[in-house]
Structure formats: structure tokens, C-alpha cells
Amino acid sequence: MPVNLNVPSAESLHPVAGVDMGYAMAQIRKPNRKDVLVVSLSEGASVAGVFTKNRFCAAPVQVCQAHLQAGKGIRALVVNTGCANAGTGERGLADARATTAKVAELLGLSPEQVLVFSTGVILENLPMDRLLLGIDQAVAGLGKANWLDAATAIMTTDTLPKATSRKVKVGQGDITLSGVSKGAGMIRPNMATMLGFLCTDARIAPPVLDRWTKACADASFNRITIDGDTSTNDSFVIMATGQSAAVNIQTGDEPEASVVFQALREASIELAQAIVRDGEGATKFITIEVEEAGNEDEALKVAYAIGHSPLVKTAFFASDPNLGRILAAVGYAGIDDLDQTKIQLYLGDVYVAKNGGRHPDYREEQGQAVMNQSEITVRVLLGRGKARTTVWTTDFSHEYVSINADYRS
Template identity: 80%
Template sequence: MPVNYQVPQAQQLHPVPGVELGYAMAHIRKPNRKDVLVMRLAEGTSVAGVFTTNRFCAAPVQVCQAHLAAAQGVRALVINTGCANAGTGERGLADARATTAKVASLLGLSAEQVLVFSTGVILENLPMERLLNGVDQAVAGLGQADWLDAATAIMTTDTVPKASSIRIPLGQGEVTITGVSKGAGMIRPNMATMLGYLATDAAISQAVLSQWTRSIADASFNRITIDGDTSTNDSFIIMATGQSKAVNIQTGQEPEAKVLYESLKAQATLLAQAIVRDGEGATKFITVTVEGAGNDDEAAKVAYAIAHSPLVKTAFFASDPNLGRILAAVGYAGITDLDQTRIQLYLGDVHVARDGGRHPDYREEQGQAVMNQAEITVRVQLGRGQHATTVWTTDFSHDYVSINADYRS
């Protein structure tokens, strides 16, 4: 079960004016589960996206990028789970385009106004007859589904749906922000095996939303890692329907812009952290903070070296304060002129290592007490400058191996 994650209730997830939802059970991979989702967006909605950096990116990613670049005004999204449509060559591209064409024909749009997303098993072709029948059902049900249905319809190995929602007083009224995400394994920044969708009824210009989406992704979904594997299908989308008249962000310099940006970022961070909390086999939620780096790249190198280390992650699973593994990861992170005599290591509030060596007051039982907790913070000070970063990760358990060994069965 997820680490300290409260499964959202449908009534906690506020509808976003300008977004209609519909789902289907199309048996893409497994029967009797929601596996196709369609979102219809109000005319004039701004839409921006960030996608995987994996050079073997899936067909839907390629189609989404092309359609966003066409700048025709996105009016619909279609998502399927069960099959990633990745590693499928020209047929995969044709299937992704056929899916957007199907949605477009049903909604009276052009294909370039539809974004398509897939998640699931790689190197398998979509069952197009079942998928397109599912699209028919989802479109027919537009307006009848809620955001919990949406969160459920995009799950793969997730054990729970992931969603978050707030309403905030802003400007001349109130703004709604609601989002969903999925992901539990093959998670690494740039981005992770994840899908994330965040919608607001605020009005935000396309130029500002594009800037904000990249920045928000970097602060949230690009700061999570479970196993260090960058997937082929990762996508994060923000939609601003403009249906609320409370604010109108055109330049990003408006008085309400900072509050709205921070609110969007906070919701994205909750959705990203929910992925980590539901990491495959996870029993610990671990925050790794690196301070005193000479630049942002140094801080990230050290944080990810710790977060990706199988030895560190298995020690956390065992609640074993074998903390030399953390120092070893700091040392091989790639900072060639690192001065180990400046390194400080904290486990929670416990000062474990001082000036590159064991703190004289540190006792094993102190480290053990922290390692027994479900949420743990590792803090490293490098003594090189003023830059810092934070990454969220999990431990590695026996279940992680079992889940991934059995995934296709």
C-alpha cells in the first residue's frame, strides 16, 4: 500500500469548468477496468506539455508534440492504459493518428486539436478495434465522469488512483485547480513513467502557460525517482480553460500570477509525490536534500546518486543505518574536486557525519530510530556554495522485483 497517502474521494475533487470527462472499459489489456479516458476542453483553452527525453519515445509522444507545435488550439485529450504504443514503428504512429482522427470526427474537431496518450506494455501494438470502440463509449459519456474516474482510468501498476484538487480565492473571485497522475515504476526524472494532467479554470495565455509548465515540471515531476529508468511515454499537461473570470494572466507579471503559479506547482508536487508514495513495493518515502553545492548540476548529481543507489535503497527497506553507503554515493556522484572534509550528513535531525567523518556524538540507535520511520529525510551539505535541490524517492523491497517480474502476466 502507498506510504502515508490518503486515497482521494470523488467529492473532494472539484470539477473544472471547461473540462468534460468520459471513460470506457475497452479491455485494452484486462477486462472490467476503466482503460480509456477522453477529456473535452472548452474553446479557447490554453494547453502546454512536457514530455519524456527518452530518444525511443512512443508514438503518442511524437504525435502530441507535432499537434502542440501546429498550434491549432487543443480541444480534446484521449488516454489509454494497458498498451504504451511504444516501439511500434510506423504502425504505432498510424494507430496514434487514427485515434486522434476518431476523437476529432466524433467531436467535430481537426485531428491536430486532439492529443493522444498511451501507457502500459512497450513493444506491443494497440488493439485498435477495442480502443476505437472505447473511444465511442467515452465520448458518449462525456460530462458523466468525475476526476476520480479519470484518475482510475489511467492506472497501470498503480495500487491507488492519484488526484488532488483545490479552490483558491484569487483576483475577482475563485479559481479551481484539479489534477490526476499515474505511475508507480520505471520512474526517473526527465520525465518519469508517468502521466500527469493538471487543469484550472483560470485564464492563462499560451506563452505564459508554456513557460510555467516547464518550470513546474522541473520542480515536481522532474524531482521524483523510483528506479532510475526513464520511460518512453512520459507526459505532463497543464490546461487553463479560462472559464473563471477571477484572473486573466497574459504576461505573468499580473498581481495574481505568483499565487496562481505557486498553487499550480503545489498541486503538481502533490501529484508527483503521490507517484513516489505508491512506488512499486515501496515501504518508505524518502526526501533527499543536497545543500551547499557549487551549482544546480552538482546538487542534482549528488541527490540522484543517493536516490538511485540500490545499496542505499535496500538499506532503507531493511531499516539498516548502514549510512556509509550514502557517503559512498556522494563520492561517486561525479564531482571530481569534491573535498570530503567539508561533507556533513544528516539523517532526519541526527548529525551522522561531520567534516567527512563519523560525528563523535552519533550513536547507531539514533540512526536506527530514524530508519524505522515510514518517511525519512536525508540531508547532505557539500560546503561548496549556495545551491541546493531536493529529490523524492523510495526504498527497494522484495515486492519491487516481484511486481516487475510479473508485470506482463
């Protein structure tokens, strides 16, 4: 079961002016489930995205990057689940382009104004006949109050739809933010087998939105890890329709800019954390805080070494305070001149290791009490400088193995 994550109510997800959505059950892989999503954006919307750094990136990622670079103004998105369209060569690229052409035809756009996203099984071709019929149905059902349906339509091994929404007071008015994400396994920074879509009705100039999207991704989707696998299809997109008169961000230096950016950042973190809470087989939500690093790269190396360690993650699943595994991960993280005598380790509020050794006052039952909790914070102080970072991860359970062993069946 997901760790302290619930299905959002449809009423809590606010429509965003300038955004229409429709879905279909196209039977891409399984019958009777939403698996196609179309998003239509008002003219003049700003759109920015960040994508996987996996060199074996999927055809949709390649097409998205090309269409964003074309600079014709993105007006629509189309997403399918069930088939990742990755490892599909020239046919995969042709299918991705045919998908954008179909949406463009129905909405009166050029194909370069459409972004395409796929998620699911790798090394299989899209069933284009079913997908194109599904796009017809999704476009016919375009509407403003479909955020929960949108969250459901992009799920794969997720157990719950993931969505967030909020209204933020800016100046004399309000802006609205709503977004969805999906992901449960193959989760690692840069990025993960995840999709994230965040919309706002604020007016944000494209260069600013591009910077902010990268910054939001670095604070959220690039700070989560479940199993250390970087997928082929990862994409995170922020869309700003400009339909609200409350704010007009052109440089990022406006008085209201920090409020808008912080709202986008917080929404991105919430969507990213939802992926971790619904991690495949997860029973624990773990926050790893690394402080007193010489620079951020050092802090990230240590945080990811802990977050990726199967030995650490299985200990968390067993609620076993075998905390030497954490110190071992710190030691092999890749900081060659690390001085172990300066390292401090906390598990929750419990001071476990002092100056590289077991704290004289630490008792096993203290660690056990923390390990029994469903949400745990690991805090490591390196004694090297002032840099710090936070990464979110999960434990490894028997169910994780079962889910991935049975994924294609």
C-alpha cells in the first residue's frame, strides 16, 4: 500500500483556465482502463520541459525535444500508457510523429505544436490503430474538469492516481496551479520512469519558464530514487497559459515572481514525493538529509549512495536498525578524502554515530523505535563545509520483486 498517500478528490483539483483535457480507453495494453490523454492549451501558452538523460531515450522524448526546439508554440500534449515506444528504432519515431500529426489534424495545429509522451513496456511497438482511435475519443471529450481522470490515464504500475492543485494569492488576484504525475518503479534522478505535468494560468515568459522548470525538476523529480534505474521516457513539463490577469512574469525579477516560483516548486515536490510514497512495494517513506558537505555534488553522492543501497533499503523494510549499512554507504559514495572522524549520523531525532563511531549513549531500542515508523528521516553531517541536499526514497520489499517479475504478464 502507498505510504500515507490518498486518492485526491475530483473537487479538490481546480480547472486551469486555458487547459482542456480528454481521455480514452484505447486498450493499448489492457482492457477497461484509461490509457490515452490529450491536453489542449490556449494560444499563447508558454511550455517548457526537462527529459531523461538516459542515452537510450524513447522516440517520444526525441520528438518532444525537437518540437520544443522548433519554437512554434506548443498547443497540445498527448500521452499513452501501456507501451513506452522505446527501443523501437525508426518505426518508433514514425509512430510518435504520426501521433502528433493525428492530434494536430483534429485540433487545427501543426504537428510541431504537439508534444507526445509514452510510458509502459520497452521494446514493443505501439498498436497505432487503437491509439489513433483513442485520440479521436479523447479529443471528442475535451473538458476543463478532468484532472483526476488525467492522473488515472497516465498510470502504469502506480496503485493510486497522483495529483495536486492549489490557488495562490498574488498581488490583487489569484493564480491556479494543478498537476499530475505517474511513476512507481525505475525511479532514479535524471530522471525516472515518471511523467509529470504541471499547469498554471499565470503569464510567464518562455525563457523564465524554461529556467524555472529546470530548477523545479532539480528540487523535486531529480531528488527522488526508488531503485536506482534511470528510465527511457522520463519527462516533466510545466505549462503557463497566461489566462490570469493577476501576474505577468517577463524577467523573473518582478515582485510577484518569487511567490509564483515557490508555488511551482512546492507543487513539483508534492508530485515527486507522491511517486516515492507509491513506490513499487514501498512500506516506508525515507527522507535523506546530507549536511556539511564541501559542495552540493558531494552531498548528492552521499544521499544517493544511501538511497540506492539494497542493503540499506532492505534493512528499512525489515525495520532493522542495522545502521552500519548507512555508514558503509557514506564511505563508498566517492569522496576520496572523506574524514570518517567528522561524520555524525542521526536516525530521526536519535543521535546514532558521533565522530565516526557509535554514540556512547545510543541504544538499539532507540533505533528500533524509529525504524518501526512509516516515515523516517536519515540525517548525515559530513563536517566538510556548508552544502546540503535532501533526497527522498523508499525501502525494498518482497512485493517490489513480485511487481517487476510479473510486470509484463
